[in-house]
Amino acid sequence: MSPPTSSPARDSAPPPISPGGTYSIQASTVSVGCKIYIRRPGPDGEEERLAEILYIRDKPVNSYGRRSAAANASATPEDQWEFFVHWDSFNKRLDEWVLGSRLVLTRDLEWPRPKTTGEKKTAGAVQKAPGKAPRSLLKKATTNAALAASPTPGPSTPVIGDYVPSPSPAPASLKRKTRPDDEEEEEEEEEEDAEGDMDAEGEMDVDGDGEIENIELSLQESVPEPPPLSSFSKEQEIEKLRTSGSMTQSISEIARVKNLNRLQIGKHEVDAWYFSPYPKEYAHLPVLYICEFCLSFFPSPMMLSRHRLRCTLLHPPGNEIYRHDDISFYEIDGKRQLTWCRNLSLLSKCFLDHKTLYYDVTPFMYYAMAQRDSTGCHLIGYFSKEKESAENYNVACILTLPQHQRHGYGKVLIEFSYELSKKEQKLGSPEKPLSDLGLLSYRAYWAEAIIDLLLDCSDGELSVDDIAQKTSITHADVMNTLVVFPIAHKKRL
Numbered sequence: 055m056s057p058p059t060s061s062p063a064r065d066s067a068p069p070p071i072s073p074g075g076t077y078s079i080q081a082s083t084v085s086v087g088c089k090i091y092i093r094r095p096g097p098d099g100e101e102e103r104l105a106e107i108l109y110i111r112d113k114p115v116n117s118y119g120r121r122s123a124a125a126n127a128s129a130t131p132e133d134q135w136e137f138f139v140h141w142d143s144f145n146k147r148l149d150e151w152v153l154g155s156r157l158v159l160t161r162d163l164e165w166p167r168p169k170t171t172g173e174k175k176t177a178g179a180v181q182k183a184p185g186k187a188p189r190s191l192l193k194k195a196t197t198n199a200a201l202a203a204s205p206t207p208g209p210s211t212p213v214i215g216d217y218v219p220s221p222s223p224a225p226a227s228l229k230r231k232t233r234p235d236d237e238e239e240e241e242e243e244e245e246e247d248a249e250g251d252m253d254a255e256g257e258m259d260v261d262g263d264g265e266i267e268n269i270e271l272s273l274q275e276s277v278p279e280p281p282p283l284s285s286f287s288k289e290q291e292i293e294k295l296r297t298s299g300s301m302t303q304s305i306s307e308i309a310r311v312k313n314l315n316r317l318q319i320g321k322h323e324v325d326a327w328y329f330s331p332y333p334k335e336y337a338h339l340p341v342l343y344i345c346e347f348c349l350s351f352f353p354s355p356m357m358l359s360r361h362r363l364r365c366t367l368l369h370p371p372g373n374e375i376y377r378h379d380d381i382s383f384y385e386i387d388g389k390r391q392l393t394w395c396r397n398l399s400l401l402s403k404c405f406l407d408h409k410t411l412y413y414d415v416t417p418f419m420y421y422a423m424a425q426r427d428s429t430g431c432h433l434i435g436y437f438s439k440e441k442e443s444a445e446n447y448n449v450a451c452i453l454t455l456p457q458h459q460r461h462g463y464g465k466v467l468i469e470f471s472y473e474l475s476k477k478e479q480k481l482g483s484p485e486k487p488l489s490d491l492g493l494l495s496y497r498a499y500w501a502e503a504i505i506d507l508l509l510d511c512s513d514g515e516l517s518v519d520d521i522a523q524k525t526s527i528t529h530a531d532v533m534n535t536l537v538v539f540p541i542a543h544k545k546r547l
Contacts (some may be wrong), residue, residue: 055262056305066330067167067168069089069164069165069166069167070164070165070168070181071163071164071165072162072163072165073159073162074159074160074162074163075160076161077159077163078159079132079135079157079159080131080132080155082282083163084107084137084157084163085107085110085112086107086108086109086110087106087107087165087166088106088107088164088165088166089104089105089106089107089142089163089164090104090105090107090157090161090163090164091103091104091105091157091158091161091162092105092137092139092152092156092157093156093157093158094106094141094156094160102105102158102161103141103142104141104142104164105139105140105141105142105152106139106140106142107136107137107138107139108139108140108149108311109137109138109311110135110136110137110138111135111136111138112134112135112136112137113133113135113153114136114337114338116368122211124282130154132153132154132155132157133153133155134154135153135154136152136153136154137151137152137153137154137157138150138151138311138312139152141270145378146328146407147328147405147407149312150312150325151312151315151434154234162434174243190408198470206421212393216302238436239494250510256447276413283475302513303333305361306526310331311329312326312327312328313329313330313332313334314326314330314332314336314337314338314339314342314404315339315340315341315342316340316341316342317341317342317343317344317401317404318341318343318355319344319401319433319457320345320346320432322404322455322457323341324455324456324457325456326404326405327404327405327407327456328329328403328404328407329403329405330400330401330403330404331400331403332351332400335353336351336353339353343355343357343358344358344401345358345361345365346432347365347368347369347430347431347433348365348367348371348393348432349371349394349395349397349398349400349401349433350365350397351397355480368429368430369382369384369431370384370394370422370424370431370433371384371385371386371429372384372385372387372391372420372422373385376470380425380426380427381423381424381425381426381434381466381475382423382424382426382431383421383422383423383424383470384421384422384427384431385420385421386417386419386420386421386422387420388415388416388417388418388419388420389415389416390440391420392415392416395415395418396415396422396542398420398422398436400416402436402451402453405453405455405456406451406453406489407481407489408487408489409451416439417440417441418439418440418441418450419438419439419440419441420436420437420438420439421436421437421438421439421467421471422435422436423435423436423463423466423467423470432544433455434454434455434458435452435453435455435458435463435464435467435469436452436467437449437450437451437452437453437467437470438450438451438452439471439474442500446480446481446482446483446528447477447482447483447484447485448472448474448480448483448484448526449468449471449482449483449484449485450485451485452467452468452471452484452492454467464491465495465498465499468495468499470500470528472503472525472526474544475526476526480526481522481523481526481527481528481529482526482527482528483500483527483528483530483531484496496531497535497538497539498534500527500531500532500534501535501538501539501541503525503527504521504525504527504532504535504536504541507521507525508541518532518533518536
């Protein structure tokens with residue numbers, strides 16, 4: 055059944071609506087871009103909430119995702135499809151995969167607004183068919199990471215059939231060259247398998263010269279604005295990352311479909327928020343198991359328990375530079391601890407949307423905060439910092455793990471980064487733009503630091519430069535805070 059026909063769309067024209075009961079999943083009516091009501095667990099039981107469909111795939115079959123007999127018996131024909139949806143009026147981090155049986159087919163289906171003639175021409179290059187993604191340029195990234203893995207698995211590396219996954223992609227010194235004929239054949243295969251593999255692909259590729267590349271979808275025609283982003287080349291992206299931290303410049307790096315469901319880290323089990331380029335063999339697991347000390351990842355609890363018998367690491371692999379009560383800070387050099395820092399990057403990408411995973415961790419220092427108990431030092435959060443920043447960033451990436459959020463640890467991480475700036479006698483600022491949670495945390499810290507400084511001042515008056523020099527907060531951040539929080543006034547001459 056095709057969507058209802060309508061006159062050429064205008065900005066004010068309402069989207070076409072299909073009444074409930076006039077469409078079905080089997081007839082391939084529900085497609086990408088449609089808005090439909092879906093059953094969702096709520097505080098008062100199950101509720102029906104409007105959601106937009108972003109991606110459709112056949113339900114994957116994974117050898118490690120075992121299902122019980124009861125689950126198989128309760129499966130319905132609609133469950134052969136999975137839909138990646140964005141809940142209306144909800145944050146993007148709550149986007150999730152849902153089974154077809156959760157769709158409410160008895161309520162109205164809202165179709166995307168009809169495109170004008172000019173829009174249809176450019177949209178054809180992005181979407182070929184409903185529910186299917188365009189030719190995936192990212193499949194090669196995960197394949198390269200698997201092929202470049204070490205042929206001899208280490209003690210923390212699980213063996214899965216004929217494939218030996220690595221805890222992290224191979225360093226840039228390993229090269230992989232492909233003949234032009236092989237590339238054409240590989241592109242044809244990627245077009246056929248784009249729907250099944252898009253959600254499990256990595257973000258990096260290794261070219262013939264052994265350099266790390268960012269894979270970008272061709273969105274220049276469909277996304278003409280902003281020009282600086284659409285015209286950003288891979289070489290410029292790499293150079294930007296090497297000189298200005300880990301902030302992605304590519305829109306396609308952000309618009310990824312989440313490929314993991316849940317993560318178990320120690321005794322905590324948390325939901326993944328965003329896409330992270332773990333190997334595709336781990337993409338459809340109900341739970342991905344992560345060693346809380348070395349951050350290696352495993353598809354089953356049995357493999358994790360076997361790893362823990364051999365893993366001797368009980369704290370982040372660096373120098374302990376600060377301790378107070380049961381909280382410790384460890385300084386880790388990305389050049390010395392490649393595997394651990396790359397595993398940390400993979401884990402943090404599950405909860406950070408606007409960062410790109412850059413496997414060259416050697417230019418960064420990592421400061422991990424851990425909580426000690428009788429079993430070891432458990433990771434709470436971390437921030438990374440460039441060894442030499444051209445723009446005086448004192449934080450490249452900062453994260454408190456979800457299970458430890460709302461306990462004040464984020465403020466401790468921010469304050470520690472500024473204490474390091476004071477030791478270096480420099481003004482520092484985090485990479486911009488900040489995430490939504492990061493912006494709230496930094497604004498709260500800046501406001502508190504400025505107010506404390508004003509309260510300690512005898513006359514209660516300080517210039518912006520005085521505040522910046524005493525707190526190591528840049529003048530721009532001080533001015534921004536004073537504008538957001540009206541705690542300053544102009545001095546009359």
